[in-house]
Structures are given as C-alpha cells and as structure tokens.
Amino acid sequence: MDWMKKISTDRMLVGLVSLIAVGMSFIYLGKGPADPEQSVQTKSALTAPANPSTKIGVLEKELESKLQTNILMMEGVGRVQVSVNFLTGLKNEYVRNNNVTKRTNKETDKVGGTRETTEITENNQVVMPSGSSQPVIAMEDRPEIGGVLVIAEGARDPKVREGIHTAVQTLLNIPSARITVVPMGGTS
Incomplete structure (x- = not known):
C-alpha cells in the first residue's frame, strides 16, 4: 500500500509541474514585446512567407536573380538555379521625437x-507624417542571410563547384x- 501512495504522489507531482509549465507558457506567449515597433517587426517577420508579394520575398528574388546572373557568366557553369533564405526580417x-521637460518647484x-x-517628463514618440499611418524610417537594414543553395549543371566539376562557392x-x-552548391540532375 505504501508504494501506491508513492505512485499517486509522483503522478500528482508530475501533473502539477506540467500544469505550471503550461500556465507559464501561456503567460509568456500572451505577453507581447514592450516596444510597439518591435511588435510590428516581429509580426511582419513571422507572417512574411517567401513569395514575391512581400518585401522579404522581393529581396530574396532580387538576390537570387543577381547571384544567378553572376554565376551564369562563370566558365563551365551551364544552367543555374539559385535559392536564398533569410534568417531575419527587415529591421x-x-x-523619434525626443522631448525632455524639467520643472522645479x-x-x-x-x-x-x-x-x-523636480519633475522630469520624457517623451519619445515615433514621428508620423501628417496624413500617413506609417512612421518615418531613419534606417532600414537588410535581413541576415540564412543560407544559399546553388544548383548548377557544371557543379559536377570540383573546380567549377569551388568557383561558384x-x-x-x-x-x-x-x-x-x-x-x-550541388550538380543539376535530370536531362540536359
């Protein structure tokens, strides 16, 4: 009978720990970032599939095209297919309009x-042009490249493959x- 109490206590403990872990994950996932701009960036990065209709998709296609054009000009390459994947979204x-007001009584x-x-009031608002819903961008960084896949006919030759790489x-x-960099399969 003593072992049954131990098993039921262990099960209760595991259940309680599981319940706490699930509750903590809901709390963590329910909180958004403190900075509203960070929230917008995160949402756009998560919801931006790699297709040409999004900014990320357009950047990927431009980069793929540029790489393909350059690689096609290399000797012995033949037909080429290039795929680029970004790790991050646009940054x-x-x-910002920074105002600091200091009042002493x-x-x-x-x-x-x-x-x-002494009362100090700080105001750090994002600048919005009149009549626009988009803030003024001071700087836009390209996303970080996660990986590049090059499929080329001439990649069977180690010298060509190394040159492409x-x-x-x-x-x-x-x-x-x-x-x-991998060789292209199929028929020519």
Whole structure:
C-alpha cells in the first residue's frame, strides 16, 4: 500500500509541474514585446512567407536573380538555379521625437522651511507624417542571410563547384557553411 501512495504522489507531482509549465507558457506567449515597433517587426517577420508579394520575398528574388546572373557568366557553369533564405526580417529604425521637460518647484511653508521638487517628463514618440499611418524610417537594414543553395549543371566539376562557392561567399559575405552548391540532375 505504501508504494501506491508513492505512485499517486509522483503522478500528482508530475501533473502539477506540467500544469505550471503550461500556465507559464501561456503567460509568456500572451505577453507581447514592450516596444510597439518591435511588435510590428516581429509580426511582419513571422507572417512574411517567401513569395514575391512581400518585401522579404522581393529581396530574396532580387538576390537570387543577381547571384544567378553572376554565376551564369562563370566558365563551365551551364544552367543555374539559385535559392536564398533569410534568417531575419527587415529591421527598421524609426525617427523619434525626443522631448525632455524639467520643472522645479520651490515651496516655503509658514515656519520658514523650504521644499524643492523636480519633475522630469520624457517623451519619445515615433514621428508620423501628417496624413500617413506609417512612421518615418531613419534606417532600414537588410535581413541576415540564412543560407544559399546553388544548383548548377557544371557543379559536377570540383573546380567549377569551388568557383561558384567562392563567388557566392564573396558576393554575400557569409560563412562558407551557409552555402551549398550541388550538380543539376535530370536531362540536359
């Protein structure tokens, strides 16, 4: 009978820990970022599928096209297909209107004692042009490249494959491990 109490106590403990973990995850997931601009960026990064109708999709297609054009000009490459994947979304820094107001009050009571209080008010608002719902962007960073896949007819030749790999690494300034070059299959 003692072992049954131990099993039921262990089950209750596991259930309680599981319930706490689920509750904590709801609390954590329910909280949004403190910075509203960060919230907008996170949502756009999460909901931006890699298709040409989004800014990220357009950037990916432009980069793929640029790489493909350059690789096609290399000797021995043949037909080429390039795919680019971004790790992050666009990063925007917005223009802000920073105002600091400082007000000091001196009060003297009937007995002759004085009291001085200082009130500081800071205002750090994002600048919105009149009639627009979009804030003014001070800087826009391109997303970080997660990986590049190059499929080329000439990649069976190790010299061509290495040349493509080096060209992509040089053009994008990314680590070698994020680039894969493979031979094109199928019929010519």
